[in-house]
Amino acid sequence: AQIARQEQDERKRRGLPYPPPLTSKQTTKIRSSIKSASYTGPQGQDLEVLFRRLDLDDSGELEHEEIHRALRRTLKIPPHIVYDHEISALCAMMDPDYSGTVNIEELMTFVYGKAG
Numbered sequence: 001a002q003i004a005r006q007e008q009d010e011r012k013r014r015g016l017p018y019p020p021p022l023t024s025k026q027t028t029k030i031r032s033s034i035k036s037a038s039y040t041g042p043q044g045q046d047l048e049v050l051f052r053r054l055d056l057d058d059s060g061e062l063e064h065e066e067i068h069r070a071l072r073r074t075l076k077i078p079p080h081i082v083y084d085h086e087i088s089a090l091c092a093m094m095d096p097d098y099s100g101t102v103n104i105e106e107l108m109t110f111v112y113g114k115a116g
Helices: 002-013 024-037 047-054 064-074 084-094 104-112
Strands: none
Touching: 024 047, 024 084, 024 104, 047 064, 047 104, 064 084, 084 104
């Protein structure tokens, strides 16, 4: 509880949203969908290929809007699974450095539990 409170305070200090967390069922569904979408055929999964596809402005980072679009269009996760306002919670989960964006290492950590 103490760590969650510190995270909330830090996100507020930086002007970033700190919504209620997603359920484990929602998180599992999102991770599974990302893994499926990163499947490239015989080569297996390639999260970097998926990341580049989602990074519409080629900034090397995913902004909230790109994550929202990816969730709905690429991953095909409907609003009754993850509501629009809960996408901010997803962004917060994937952004441990509070930068307001998600880079490839942060995405890998979210999906696989570790970078690389």
